[in-house]
Amino acid sequence: MATIVPLSAVDPKMIDQLLDAAFGIERRARTAYRIRHGAPVLDGVSFAALDEDEYLAGSIQLWPVALLDPAGRPHPMIMVGPVAVAPGYQGQGYGKALMAASLGALEAGFDDGAPPLPQVMIGDPDYYRRWDFTARHTGGWTCPGSFDPDRLLVRTGNPAILPTEGILGPWPR
Numbered sequence: 001m002a003t004i005v006p007l008s009a010v011d012p013k014m015i016d017q018l019l020d021a022a023f024g025i026e027r028r029a030r031t032a033y034r035i036r037h038g039a040p041v042l043d044g045v046s047f048a049a050l051d052e053d054e055y056l057a058g059s060i061q062l063w064p065v066a067l068l069d070p071a072g073r074p075h076p077m078i079m080v081g082p083v084a085v086a087p088g089y090q091g092q093g094y095g096k097a098l099m100a101a102s103l104g105a106l107e108a109g110f111d112d113g114a115p116p117l118p119q120v121m122i123g124d125p126d127y128y129r130r131w132d133f134t135a136r137h138t139g140g141w142t143c144p145g146s147f148d149p150d151r152l153l154v155r156t157g158n159p160a161i162l163p164t165e166g167i168l169g170p171w172p173r
Contacts, residue, residue: 002097007046007059014056015048022084031145032122036063036079039170045078045105049085049094058085060098062106064171065120067141069163074172077154078106080121099131118156120168128153140165 007015019027027033042062049058060083066074080102085094106116121128122143125135133153141152144167156162 002049002051002057002094003054004047004049004097004101006043007041007048007061008043010048010056010059015059018056018059018086019082019084021086023082027082030122031143031147032079032081034144035065035168035170037170039063039065039079042078044109045102047098047101047105049098051089056086057089057092058083058094058098060084060102062102062119065168066171067120067163067166067168069166075118075161075163075166076171077118077120077168078116079168080119080155081123083123103131118154118162120152120154122147122151123153125150125153131155137162137164142167144169 040063042064046061047059048056051057061081063079065077065079067077068074083095083098103119106119109116119133120138121133123133125133133155135150135153137156137159138152138154139149143152154162
């Protein structure tokens with residue numbers, strides 16, 4: 001089964017090769033890349049999965065982003081993804097293990113009792129529903145590029161804090 005290690009322990013070139021294999025070389029044109037453009041990957045909550053022979057089987061990256069509301073106020077969020085599993089390893093639980101590691105690290109990182117920031121992603125609603133991701137609160141949100149509104153998902157313990165309208169982008173510097 002998977003061994004989960006910090007993403008920073010893996011050569012970035014290997015991560016790029018994995019992402020190309022999982023999503024194709026045109027992946028950089030996707031809307032998710034525009035949302036997180038220029039943002040640094042969050043090291044403490046981003047991971048890689050190694051198989052039993054210690055080959056890279058998957059990775060997950062989390063990013064600081066914001067929903068800019070109509071008044072121009074940024075609302076901090078964490079973008080989950082890409083969640084990438086090499087084609088030969090898909091369907092074997094690597095994606096689930098990576099999601100559990102990242103979401104668990106987010107939860108554990110708030111020892112002061114404060115809840116983690118809302119998490120947002122573009123993904124399959126049926127698959128990510130098991131972690132409470134939903135499009136129920138994102139109907140008035142937009143993205144810098146084309147996207148399927150049904151695949152713009154958010155996860156939060158308190159939906160009342162979410163703006164009903166806004167555009168997603170990188171966390172302002």
